Amino acid sequence: MITDESRRLRCLNGGVWYLPQDERTDRPVLGYVRGTEGALMVDAGMGPGHVADFFEGIRKHVLPSPDRVVLTHWHWDHVLGLDDLSRCGLKAYGRGETDRELEGLRGKDWSDSGLDAMVRAGDLPAFSRDCIRREIPEAAQRKIGGLDILVGDERSLDLGGLEVSLVPLDSPHTDDSLAVVVPEYGVTFLGDAIYGRRYRGVYGYRVEQFIAMVHRLLGFGTDWYVISHMDPLSRQGLEELLLPMAEMAEFVGDRGDAEGCAEEYAGKLGRGLTEDEVQTLGFFTQVNALEL
Numbered sequence: 138m139i140t141d142e143s144r145r146l147r148c149l150n151g152g153v154w155y156l157p158q159d160e161r162t163d164r165p166v167l168g169y170v171r172g173t174e175g176a177l178m179v180d181a182g183m184g185p186g187h188v189a190d191f192f193e194g195i196r197k198h199v200l201p202s203p204d205r206v207v208l209t210h211w212h213w214d215h216v217l218g219l220d221d222l223s224r225c226g227l228k229a230y231g232r233g234e235t236d237r238e239l240e241g242l243r244g245k246d247w248s249d250s251g252l253d254a255m256v257r258a259g260d261l262p263a264f265s266r267d268c269i270r271r272e273i274p275e276a277a278q279r280k281i282g283g284l285d286i287l288v289g290d291e292r293s294l295d296l297g298g299l300e301v302s303l304v305p306l307d308s309p310h311t312d313d314s315l316a317v318v319v320p321e322y323g324v325t326f327l328g329d330a331i332y333g334r335r336y337r338g339v340y341g342y343r344v345e346q347f348i349a350m351v352h353r354l355l356g357f358g359t360d361w362y363v364i365s366h367m368d369p370l371s372r373q374g375l376e377e378l379l380l381p382m383a384e385m386a387e388f389v390g391d392r393g394d395a396e397g398c399a400e401e402y403a404g405k406l407g408r409g410l411t412e413d414e415v416q417t418l419g420f421f422t423q424v425n426a427l428e429l
């Protein structure tokens with residue numbers, strides 16, 4: 138167990154709880170939503186240790202065990218705990234695209250030498266390999282579970298007087314993103330949906346997809362947004378994070394010249410740009426330059 142006091146399960150609002158992210162091994166947030174006739178978990182985490190820390194919090198706060206788990210997307214840090222959860226009887230929900238990706242992960246060699254091979258092939262960052270080894274030292278425990286219920290279009294789950302919506306998103310991060318919206322408690326779980334992805338080795342965003350997603354997310358109108366590798370954000374916090382990026386995306390349009398865009402954007406603002414701003418403009422121009 139590597140969880141310390143600051144990383145224990147905590148209440149966000151009403152029946153919504155979360156286990157905070159932990160950058161030491163890149164653990165994403167795990168969510169918990171409680172109704173009167175059931176409870177669900179958001180994401181399956183990165184293996185037995187992560188799952189154990191989550192359930193330790195459930196026991197400590199005398200909460201009912203979740204009977205289902207929703208995957209926000211297929212990346213390994215969100216799914217390596219799934220096999221354990223399925224054996225505990227939780228039903229797993231996710232998109233058909235997630236199911237297909239899990240099948241692909243199941244076909245990989247998760248032994249120590251297999252992880253090294255994935256790093257050499259460029260399929261896994263070395264940092265991720267090291268995190269997997271720390272989180273799941275025994276290679277035999279690195280198993281990829283499966284889904285029980287596939288989510289096509291948006292659908293509601295009734296947890297007993299509490300409705301939860303599972304909302305497929307057109308996300309820059311992956312093609313299988315699924316948001317979990319809890320209107321009653323004003324919370325949306327977004328997984329990694331706001332992050333970019335690598336296009337032919339270049340990290341960034343497609344301009345139109347990013348702008349559309351920002352409007353979609355703010356349209357949920359909840360008070361809280363939980364992003365997997367950050368502390369929860371208020372609605373204002375999400376606006377402060379995403380609206381300046383959307384403005385830059387609008388400015389960039391279909392241009393691919395990073396330097397020219399940065400220079401003109403500085404002119405528009407009437408000041409020099411911060412390093413973060415230059416980098417963010419680059420996320421859009423670099424992907425445009427690939428002419429995808």
Ligand SMILES: [Fe+2]
Pocket residue numbers: 210212310329
């Ligand atoms: Fe991810």
